[in-house]
Amino acid sequence: MSGVSHFKPDDEYSGLLRAIVESSDEAIIGKTLDGIIVSWNGGAQRTYGYTAAEAIGQSIALIIPPEHQAELERILGEIAQGRRVASYETVRITRDRRLLNVSLTISPIVDTAGCIVGASAIGRDITEAKRVEAALRASEERYRSIIDSAVDAILVIDRRGRVEAFNAAAERLFGYPAGEVLGKNVNLLMPQPYHGEHDVYMARYLATREKRIIGIGREVTGLRKDGTTFPVHLSVGEMTIDGETMFTGILHDLTARVALETQLREQAALTRLGEMAAVVAHEVKNPLTGIRGAVQIIGGRLPAGSRDAEVVKEIVARIDTLNDLMKDLLLFARPPQPRLAPVDPRPLLETVVGLARQDPGARAITIQVEGPSDTVMADAELLKLVVQNVLLNAVHAIAGPGLVRVVVQPVESMCRITVTDTGPGIPPEVREKLFTPFFTTKARGTGLGLSTARRFIEAQGGTIRIDCPPAGGTSVTIELPRSAPAAAV
């Protein structure tokens, strides 16, 4: 039976044991199965404050705080069963009523006949250790919460590139829970070619100590769990923990800044395009007008119905196409300043639908307008151009018999105009480029229709989006602010 003491006759060996017990720093207490203290060493006196004379003969309850009294019965029950209670952490109370954190090991004491007659309890004061541990935990907690509350992503890697720490912002930025990243190679978070080269960069740095990013910081590309990439500013610091080289990376998401820069660049480009378009338009339209007029005059002198007269008509038609292109370009590059006024979209839509019905492609197509009258703040002329464009797209998409529904629907402060067609829908790879200027799928198109439509709608404080519902077809949704109530005007 290991861990069980045997009562021996009071001989020399027993005297040695007593000396060992007495000199121990740990509190060693002997007690009966009823919990009566029968021995009490110097360690017990130093720990609990009672002398042996004071303690012996008393119940061990003497050093158990009231809220822990139930433990006594449980421990004595275990002992009576011949079981040992090891490294039991609990609280005891001293003579001067201080509470101590102690770690106890309590073993049964068996007499020569093999009967359990009592228990030995060895106690160690772990109050200080507990306090240090708590302080350490609090300190770690504090650093952890600082790191986790940081807006920027923070991660730590070891010299092999394994991720040692990954804060909450990093989880949000990369879309990985920390558990999926810790212990993995940090190149998990990088797209190619960095993914493949990072180990090389690290090995080179560890060999040469030549700093290319450490202490400098630079713009890099991050890779999210979903496979998307994003611009991020990375600064790297080096540290040594327990002789081990570690690197801390702080990553600042640049998505918004890059988006803003892109937007500003696009605006600047559009402004330049607008200036250029105005000049080009004049330089092109003026001669086009002359050519068109002169060709018409000459054509008028040709025998009607002759081949030459037909060719002249074709020339005029081509000139008109060129002129339409110039018009589209100008509308996109120099959109007129919208002049907002309360407009009822219903009759406006009826008018545009009336025009669309006359399109040669719309013969087999039913176009219907639904929904209530409403009042939006819009520039009627610009809105007409947009709806006309969207309707013609729908008609061209259907290319045969079909249905186009134009629905007006007030939605809180906005008026929603939805144009839904029964056409073939739009492939996803085309869908994301729909509003890109000069992108077109038509054989003869400038690719400016929808980008111009968006400029117009946004200039009127509205939004436009295109969806392809799973049921098929395409749905264009325009939302414009509804007119403010009369009292507010």
Added chain:
Amino acid sequence: MEPREFSSASFSPIMPINSQPSRVLVVDDELLIRWSLGEALTAAGYTVVEGKDAAEARQALRDIDHRPDLVLLDYRLPDSDDLGLLTTIRREAPTVPVILMTAHGTAEVVRGALELGAYRVISKPFEVHDMASLVAEALAAR
């Protein structure tokens, strides 16, 4: 280049019989525009005088004996690209209707021209055969 003069060879039904044909000054730096307008208006019974810039336009308007009855004026000329010429014409010949032609007239230009009393602002390109009736309409509205 001196302003050239085209004379009507045939009578137009819109012209009053026994009166001098109305004289139209066409001002544009684009030769083909002047020529096609000249042809179309001459065929409609008008006498057409051409000017290729603002200087020639002013000279033609100062010709008391052959003063134009109407001006077809390009907004942008080599020596004028604002409403200054229109202002001059309206001041010196307030009874002469002016039809302004623009290749890219902004809303401000159109409004400004109409406020100065232009009879109409038309954008290029236009239907050359429609011009004769527009001219007749402007002359009738005097």
